[in-house]
Amino acid sequence: MMIEIFQLIIVVISIPILLFFIPYCIKNRNLKSLKYLTIVLLFQNILSLFASNAISGSLGKIIILYKDIILWGIVILYTISSLKIRYAIIPLLFFCIYLLLEFLQGSVDMYTRLVCFRQLLTPVILIIYGRALKLRQCDIYDYTRFLIKLGLYQAVFGLVERLVLGDEFWISLNISTLFDNKGFSKWAMSGLPGNYYSFDFYLLIGEGVKRLVGITTDPLLTAHYLALCLVFLIITGKEYCKNIKIAFFFILVATVLTLSKGGMLIIVVAYICLLREKSKKISYVAFMVVALGLFVLIQNNLLRTLAIHILGITSAFENVSMFGNGIGTAGNLASLGGGSITAGESFWGLILGQLGVFGLILFVFMISAVLKAALKYNKEKICYAVIIYVIAVMIEGIVSESAINYVGSGCGFIMLGVLSKNEYNV
Numbered sequence: 001m002m003i004e005i006f007q008l009i010i011v012v013i014s015i016p017i018l019l020f021f022i023p024y025c026i027k028n029r030n031l032k033s034l035k036y037l038t039i040v041l042l043f044q045n046i047l048s049l050f051a052s053n054a055i056s057g058s059l060g061k062i063i064i065l066y067k068d069i070i071l072w073g074i075v076i077l078y079t080i081s082s083l084k085i086r087y088a089i090i091p092l093l094f095f096c097i098y099l100l101l102e103f104l105q106g107s108v109d110m111y112t113r114l115v116c117f118r119q120l121l122t123p124v125i126l127i128i129y130g131r132a133l134k135l136r137q138c139d140i141y142d143y144t145r146f147l148i149k150l151g152l153y154q155a156v157f158g159l160v161e162r163l164v165l166g167d168e169f170w171i172s173l174n175i176s177t178l179f180d181n182k183g184f185s186k187w188a189m190s191g192l193p194g195n196y197y198s199f200d201f202y203l204l205i206g207e208g209v210k211r212l213v214g215i216t217t218d219p220l221l222t223a224h225y226l227a228l229c230l231v232f233l234i235i236t237g238k239e240y241c242k243n244i245k246i247a248f249f250f251i252l253v254a255t256v257l258t259l260s261k262g263g264m265l266i267i268v269v270a271y272i273c274l275l276r277e278k279s280k281k282i283s284y285v286a287f288m289v290v291a292l293g294l295f296v297l298i299q300n301n302l303l304r305t306l307a308i309h310i311l312g313i314t315s316a317f318e319n320v321s322m323f324g325n326g327i328g329t330a331g332n333l334a335s336l337g338g339g340s341i342t343a344g345e346s347f348w349g350l351i352l353g354q355l356g357v358f359g360l361i362l363f364v365f366m367i368s369a370v371l372k373a374a375l376k377y378n379k380e381k382i383c384y385a386v387i388i389y390v391i392a393v394m395i396e397g398i399v400s401e402s403a404i405n406y407v408g409s410g411c412g413f414i415m416l417g418v419l420s421k422n423e424y425n426v
Contacts, residue, residue: 003172008054014047018066026073029132031139034414035146040067041407042150042225045217049178060181067406068118071129078132088373088420089131091366092124098362102355105326113328116354120327123404123413127370130417140418144232144240144382147411151229152247154214155254158222162212162257167192170213178217195219198259212257216407223263224408226255228389231270235385262396262403269392273384313346313398324356332401347397347404367394373420386415 025033044064052060103117135143161169171191179193196219197208214222229251238244255263268290276283319325328334330353332345351360371387389412397403404413 004054007050007173011047011051011054011059018063022069022073025070026077029074029078029134031135031142034133034135034143037067037070038147038150038411040070041410042154042216044407045178045221046215048181049173049175049217052177052181053174057177057181060178064181071125074132075125075128078128086373086421088370089128091362091369092128095359095362095366096121096124098355098359099327102324102359103327105324108326108328108334112334113326115333116328116331116350119331119333120351120354122406122410123367126406126410126413127417127420130414130419131421133414133418135418140382140415141240143415144236148229148232148241148247151226151251154216154222155226155250158212158214158254158257159250161214162210167196167210170196170217175217193218200259200261209259211259212254214254214258218407219258220260220262220402221405221408223255223258223260224266224393224403224405225411226251226258227260227263227266227392228409228412230255230267231385231389231392232382234267234270234274235388236381239381262393262400265396266389266392269395270385270388273388310399313349313352315349317352320352321356322358324352324354324359327354330354345401346399347401350401370416370420374416377421378419383419386412386419390416 021033021036025037044067048060048063051063099117099120103113175193176191196211196213198211199208201209211219212222213219214226216222216225230248232240233244233248233251241247252267255267272283272286272290275286319330324330331347331350334350334354348360351363355363367390371390374383374387389409393403393409393412403409
């Protein structure tokens with residue numbers, strides 16, 4: 001009873017704040033609004049859960065879409081008010097136009113199409129939102145420090161949740177309600193989401209291993225956010241964090257305990273890039289060692305779920321076509337509507353299945369154009385860190401459908417959008 005009252009109080013306090021910041025964020029587009037949206041991204045799931053438990057599931061669903069209202073509001077306003085179409089924006093526009101054409105193809109139900117359309121638009125919306133923000137150079141430094149501090153708080157909470165509170169904490173919060181709100185109830189079992197345990201080591205120990213979940217309520221989302229913080233710390237050093245050793249230790253331990261292969265891949269890519277600055281030969285050796293290690297893991301099926309992730313991209317090639325089968329026909333979200341032609345677990349695979357080879361070319365060209373623009377206009381370490389992170393996420397996306405998302409990797413794509421401009425607003 002006390003937990004329900006606590007959840008109700010949090011929701012009642014949050015509602016006026018949520019309502020106030022919609023017009024504020026759309027109008028101002030400043031550092032304060034960016035920090036606010038970042039907090040919303042990290043806490044949206046837990047607040048949605050509280051709202052569903054204390055008031056109704058409908059309110060919980062609205063809270064999940066709350067960030068979309070802000071993002072779409074700013075993107076639409078920015079697109080209408082901006083008279084100049086920059087070179088970096090053109091590939092994004094082409095991709096959006098192609099998405100709209102593919103949306104009209106096929107016979108998938110409207111809900112599945114809309115969900116998959118939103119998923120494919122995720123990096124586009126985040127990048128354009130970043131470009132629409134009115135930030136100064138000092139604001140970027142401030143925001144980076146803010147992200148790392150949030151990462152440290154997340155790590156500490158995650159460690160307490162993993163080592164002290166355990167499954168009982170999430171069961172007491174009725175976490176399965178959140179998955180019902182998202183339409184993912186088929187992926188929940190025994191009152192807990194299926195990904196709260198990793199079965200990668202099942203062949204070795206005969207049981208699943210509990211993961212660190214974190215305040216995002218999802219171990220994979222937590223891992224991607226923490227990995228972004230680690231990339232900043234690895235590439236920039238003490239520039240954005242005075243107590244770097246303490247922060248690095250807690251964030252790294254928390255990331256490892258999420259048991260996220262994607263999170264670890266991002267960290268490895270960052271270290272290889274750091275080695276490359278010191279010695280290209282050593283970085284090549286490190287790359288070969290990592291590649292050999294992955295080959296051994298795949299060949300011997302030492303990580304149980306790795307084969308499933310690889311199947312996500314290989315199954316897409318089995319049904320590949322030039323222009324795809326239309327929105328809502330491939331990937332995990334499409335499978336919820338029963339219309340997927342792939343095994344899921346690959347962002348590249350779902351693009352191939354839904355948009356075809358041409359769609360994948362447009363997607364890669366779009367991301368490459370924004371990366372080149374950011375590299376052209378910024379030579380600071382923070383820019384290199386963001387580029388490394390986005391590239392690592394893109395690589396992970398080959399075998400992971402959840403690599404590109406709002407909550408986990410969203411801040412990285414927002415910063416990419418910010419850095420892809422050739423001027424800052426004063």
